[in-house]
Amino acid sequence: MNPDELFDDLADALAPRGAVAGAMFGKRALKAGGKAFACLKGDVLAVKLGDGTAAHADAHALTGAELFDPSGKGRPFKDWVAIPVSHADQWPHHAGIALDGLG
Incomplete structure (x- = not known):
């Protein structure tokens, strides 16, 4: 599956918990x-x-994971971890924890 399809599946799975698709x-x-x-x-x-947090450490320990740098200019967001598609099976788990952390 491509990342967009995986994202759509994730959005559908988290919708009952109040998640909505948008842009950032x-x-x-x-x-x-x-x-x-x-x-x-x-x-x-x-x-x-x-x-x-333990969740941050767990996600960051995945092979290929790194701090999220949306600009690509060496200014990563310390609270965000970018998880590669090679670990897409972990996306729902970590996205669910991130959603829980908003409350």
């Missing part, structure tokens, strides 16, 4: 209560997990 930095994003918690950029899903 011109990219597809998931939001709840007007706040973004996940963003698709190319073939990575960035999720807001909170710097210093």
Whole structure:
């Protein structure tokens, strides 16, 4: 499956919990209560997990995962982890935690 299809599936799965599709930095994003918690950029899903949390450490430990740098100019968001499509099976888990963190 391509990243857009995976994102659509994720959006559908999280919709019952209040997630809605939107945009962030011109990219597809998931939001709840007007706040973004996940963003698709190319073939990575960035999720807001909170710097210093166990969830952040777990996601960042995945092979190829890195801090999310939406500008690509070396200014990453410390609370966000970009998880590559090679770990798409982990996207729902981490996006769910990010959604929980908004509350």
